[in-house]
Amino acid sequence: MNQDFEVVAAARNWRIDVQQKHTPQQLVSEVFGEDVLTLETLRQRLSKPMFKSLQATLERGDPLDPKIADAVALAMKTWAMDKGATHYTHWFQPLTGSTAEKHDSFLSPSSDGSALAQFSGSELIQAEPDASSFPSGGLRATFEARGYTAWDPSSPAFIMRHANGATLCIPTAFASWTGEALDLKTPLLRSIEALNKAVVPALNLFDTPVGRVSSSLGAEQEYFLIDEDYFYRRPDLVMTGRTLFGAKPPRGQELEDHYFGAIPDRVLSFMTDAETQLYALGIPVKTRHNEVAPGQFEIAPIYEQSNVAADHQQLIMQVLRNTARKYGLVALMHEKPFAGINGSGKHCNWSMGTDLGDNLLEPGATPHENLQFLFFCSAVIKAVDEHQDLLRISVASANNDHRLGANEAPPAIISIFLGSELTEILDRIASGQGGRGKAAGFLGLGSSVLPEIPRHAGDRNRTSPFAFTGNKFEFRAVGSSQSISFPITVLNTIVADAVQVLTQELKAKLADGQDLQSAVGELVKATYEAHKRIIFNGDGYAEAWHQEAEQERGLLNMRTSLDAIEHLSDAKNVALFGKYNVLSERELAARQEIMYDIYFKTVNIEGETTESVAATQIMPAALAYLAELSGIKAGKAASAISEEVAQAADEMYDALSDLRAQNEAQGGEEVHEKAHHMRDHVLPAMQAVRQAADKLEKVVAAKHWPMPTYRQMLFVK
Known part of the structure; x- marks a missing residue:
């Protein structure tokens, strides 16, 4: 079929088979959280003493009492079976970056030939999945298969539905027989505890007694949608998640008309369906809209505790992928599925909150007088400056390298955007002036029918990798396909360290007889002056900034992921993670090895896919067209076109020969050698x-071109 006819078919041959059956009121009162085992549900199904024991674990971090496990398991099983679940699974996050699950039936055969529904406390608390085929980075030999999943009671169990039933999913940690973390959740939980232990003593100095502190997170998710027919006709998309070929179409995102534009009906129907499923899973998705690039969209939840947010982020990706297929679409989570237009990120809006509901990064109406806010804001500045490398490492991947530094996200150099108001406040503190400086005020719009609207005292900066956005910091470097667990683990840990150091300094000043206001003022001034090189409120895309950052400010510029990954095992990083019991030296080394391995395998798959598609599809198409042209009577046009096609085909043949050689070479025996070979030799050969x-x-x-083009994939909705 002619590809232009296929465009028409793809645009017309879809139908909405599933329609929204819930009213808005029902979504709020009946649907939201209906597939989540909430605390209230457990309260109704447990005795008061058992529920209080469980509540102490959830709210205060007390050790879990094994005596209540059987009762919780029974409550969980009966609730799940009432919801239609026939199986349960310990749902965990291995070091692949995705999730894993092994399903077990509730049904167990009895001696009389019948079956009973059983689920014990021991089955709830611990399971033993085979760990041999998950990445371990050398922590476990392949033949050492034993691994354990351990129930994480801080993240609620939930029901995942499919066409023929449902499964109870129990969020868990995953560890080896030796007790070392084989997952992303365990270090995240440890980092949350480290943050709590560092921040609570600091709050006590401000006469702000609290029980616990944790980090909170809202993670935006960008993604692309393309027609399913096109996806399966693109071997590169199927194999790698991104297009390895594709000429720039006449129109991309130049008109900027897609951004916040009207959402196409097909896409909006898909979004509504996905959101309803996410509501049932208790995921508070708030925002949906068209993103900048054609075919690109975004979904964003509101704040949750970071552990739960990390679980929910994985579920958001899973639900989007599964639901898209119902509408003849495929959801692409790759950081750069299409060259020449914006890629996709996962902006992580991070803050710290108390169990009383207070946001510690809320500046209030008078931020210049808010000592507590200035203290914690200074701690974040100190943390980011001292650990630029770790933040860059936390988002390092072969996928993200295609996006970082492009005209959408420039975080190869980590810097902080504070905005004009907060920067001026800190500048005034550093100079001894004090006071607020610029006030917010109101914005008049020049028409009597339009109201005056409150104006923020500072603008936003979309080019900053780490930006203060009013009452939180937005870490914009995280890639759209990656788990947020490791970036947030890093952020929690480095801030915990900075808070602990500043708390000790503040204690010393107070012990010397200084009042709180002057002590905090001195501390904020010293911290800001020591670390203000990390503050940059300008254009992060400008070449002048890159030169200034490196040459004048001494900031790190780790242009590729491999430049960053090698520093994960630096002595300062080993000491930091060890100090807070977040990652041991062996666990850290394992993660470094896995990052190298995933980088190598990702590019290796791309290189071999490029070779295969070029050799078996594109080159034959070019030769077939040349043969067709050779049958045309001599003429200026035919001759010129033949020469152009032949020249490009010869270029491709030579480039393909080089790529084939580089794919075969692989660069060495050690995984880091192979990874560097991929970056330095395979990627350039692929590009040629x-x-x-x-x-x-x-x-x-x-009619000869074998694959759907950008013009078709990006604009059929």
Whole structure:
């Protein structure tokens, strides 16, 4: 079929088979959280003493009492079976970056030939999945298969539904037989505890007694949608999640008309369906809209505790992928599925909150007088400056390298945007002036029918990798396909360290007889002056900033992931994670090894896919067109086109020969050697093949071109 006819077919041949059956009131009162085992549900199903014991674990971090496990398991089983669940699974986050699950039935055969529904406390608390095939980075030999999942009571169990039933999912940690973390959740939980232990003593100095402190998070999710018919005709998308070929279409995102534009009906129906499922899972998704690039969209939840937010982020991706298929679409989570237009990120809006509901990064109406806010804000500045490397490492991947530093997200150099108001306050403190400086005020819009609206004292900066946005910091470098657990683990840990150091300094000043206001003022001034090189409120895309950052400010510029990953095992990082019991030296080394391994395998798959598609699809298409042209009577046009096609085909043949050699070489025996070979040799060879292929796409007749083009994939909705 001619590809232009396929465009028409893809645009027309879809139907909405599923319609929203819930009223808005029902979504709030009946749907939200209906598939989540909430505290209230457990309260109704447990005795008061048992519930109080469980509540102490959830709210105060007390050790879990094994004596209540059987009662909780029974309550969980009966609730799940009432919801239609026939199986349960310990749901965990291995070091692959995705999730894993092994399903077990509630039904157990009895001696009389019948079956009973059983689920014990021991089955709830611990399971033993095979750990041999999960990445361990050398922590476990392949033949050492034993691994344990351990129930995480701080993240609620939930029901995942499918067409023929439902499964009870129990969030768990995953560890080896030796007790070392084989997952992303365990270090995250440890980092939350480290933050709590560091911040509570600091709050006591401000006469703010609290029980617990944890980090809170709202993670935006960007993604692309393309027609399913096109996806399966693109081997590169199927194999790698991104297009390895594709000429720039006449129109991309230049008109900027897609951003916040009207959402197409097909897409809006998909979004509504996905949101309803997410509501049932208790995920507080709030925002949906068109993103900048054609075919790109965003969904964003509101704040939750970071552990729960990390679980929910994985569920958001899973639900989006599954639901898209119902509408003849495929959801692409890759950081850069299409060249020449914006890629996708996962902006992590991070803050710290108390069990009393107070946000510690809320500046209030008078931030210049808010000593507690200035103290914690200074701690974040100190943390980011001292640990730029770790923040860059936390978002390092072969996928994200295609996005970082492009004209959408420039965090290869980590810097902080504070905004004009907060920067001026800190500048005034540093100079001894004090006072607020610029006030917010109101914005008049020049028409009597329009109201005056409150104006923030500072603008936003979308080019900053780490930006203060009113009452939180937005870490914009996180990639759209990655788990947020490791970036948030890093952020929790480095802030915990900074808070602990500043707390000791503040204690010393108070012990010397200083009053709180002058002591905090001196501390904020000293901290700001020591670390203000990390503050940058300008254009993060400008080349002048890159030169200034490196040459004048001494900031790190780790341009590729491999530049960053090698520093994960630096002595300062080993000491930091060890100090707070977040990651041992062995656990950290294992993660470094896995990051190298995933980088190598990702690019290796891309390199071999590029070779295969170029050799078996694109080159034959070019040669078939050349053969067709050779049958045309001599003429200026035919001759010129033949020469252009032949030249590009020859370029591609030479580039393909080089790529084949680089794919075979692989660069060495050690995984870090292989990873560097991929970066330094395979990626450039792939790019050379692509350049020649993209030239061919522009001159080969459409009927010969073997794959859907950007023009088709990006604009059929």
